Amino acid sequence: MGESIEATLTSLAGDGATGALRAGRAGTVYLHQGRVCHVECQGTPSVEELLTASGRISANGVRTTRQSAVGDGGDILVRRGVLTKGELQLCVLGATLDASFFLFGLAGPKLRFRDGDRHWLGTHWYFDVPALLLECRRRRARLDRAWPSAELDAKPVRPVRRIGSKHVVLSATQWEVLLAADDESTPAELAKRIGLSAYATLVAVRELAAADLLIRPEPEPLPRPVQKPPQKEAPEPEPAASLPRRAERSGLRPGMGPQQPRPITPQTTGDPTDVNLLIRLRDALEALQ
Template sequence: MTRLDALLAGLARERSTGALRLGRNGTIFLHDGRVTYMECAQTPGVERLLTARGRMTEAALRGLQADGGCARLLEEGTLTPGELQFAVLGAVLDAAFFLLPISGTRPKFRPGERHWLGGQWFFDVAGLVRECARRRAHLADIWPSAEVDTLPVRPVPWLPGHGVTLTRVQWEVIVGADHKATPLELAKQLGRSGYAVLLAVRRLAATGLLTPPDPGRAALPAPGRAAPTDAGRAALPAPGRAAPADAGRAALPAPGRAVPPGPGRGAAVGKRARQAEDAEPDEAADGGEAPGAGLPKRARHPYERPPHDPGAVAQPLGPPVTGDPTDLALLMRLKKALEELA
């Protein structure tokens, strides 16, 4: 099956004008072989971005769509060209992020069909692909588990420390979270781009401000560690709470407390516990039990980052950002900078 980016590249070579419909997933509009707009069912479109943020009413926007389109919108002065261009850029990059990886659909091209905004701005296919790759790499660098992108956003009822600092988007996510809406559903409710909300959610997960998945779901593995496979293993505790003790098994010790010696083990166990606190023991060279083996270890929270490894090689954030070679290049760099600050 032909990949969507390859299909778009072919339409670009043929200088096609029309709409490439991807079933219920969305639509890609092209003019003379260049992408002018993308609609995605998962992400808020430019209409939602404008109305949810109070820039226009839905009734006024419907009237403009039916009569005059983008030209009349700019003539009335409700929005500046820069504001509209920035909204279009966010909607297109959002849609491309979720539409380009789609497979298993049969796209249908309808020649001559145009979006109501018309051909005001253009995006080259290669630039969209590179930007999507950069965004995925950046999300993985913040928090490597993509499961939080589709789970309901559930903030923790208590702070893991004495205080936290939140960005504006993170605050909106925390306030708008009803423990049922996913990040993309929140994005539509808030009138924010889907990628901006995904960034906020992954940063909340990385700082331990989101609760673990429901007990019926498999717990998210900590970065760099395999998920537990044995069915008899206790679930990971919620942040700040001690894990319940299993039958016949001692409860996990709270962080920072010494392991109490069991009956008959005396000072030897206490000494081994102190050794275990100083360093992670390795297995003995002869295959026997290593010092400190068998001692209970603190359970890592599913949203907790592993200890910093100064010797680890930093992963690149993806390919460089390159947008449309004309007027969109500077705007894409500006949008990236704003997303980093959000």
């Protein structure tokens, strides 16, 4: 079944089913002709645990009665004087309401219905499915009014060592919770130990938190930002090699050297004709003097 527990129960109630709706290992809902007659939840005290915690019967006595019960173990307990018929009904009522509140709020349990299965205690109370779901919503609202935070619901109960006022007024349930608190047990574990319903214990825990009588858990530290490794600075680009400057155009073609400045005096070489010319020039200058 892929539906929620509430939707599946509504469908089974409409069919008038009798049997057990198992929600994995979390718990079981027992129905009789379309009405809920018993609910068990792994996180809440069962009828057997409530009876043993109260001292009415030992765990061995419960085990023996359960093994010998054919169809109605509750009647066997009543005949043995363990409790009265009214006490049995109230015990079943409290355990069923307690288990329903926590079981119906679970998300995604694997549901499986077994037709004809019955609880070993028998049938001693009936709940219409719509009324049971309405009661669960009423209890949720009551819990939120006491303290609108679930931060302590599954944490160990840790009383404060010093109170901030001279007088504190506690209910009987709050007093039992404070006495049983050992800084390690959660509200559900305390409920099983002292024989209280898990819901009543949780309400007391939230009321104690609202009165600043419990140590609240430290807020979880914010995740540290991931530090990226420092990036290496990109090396500065080497200056581009300067291009060779274009040679000034001289009007010469490639392969020709630059023009030499023209001399004022006539150029001479080692040729004998040039030597004779120089001698004649010298003689002429001397004649003018």
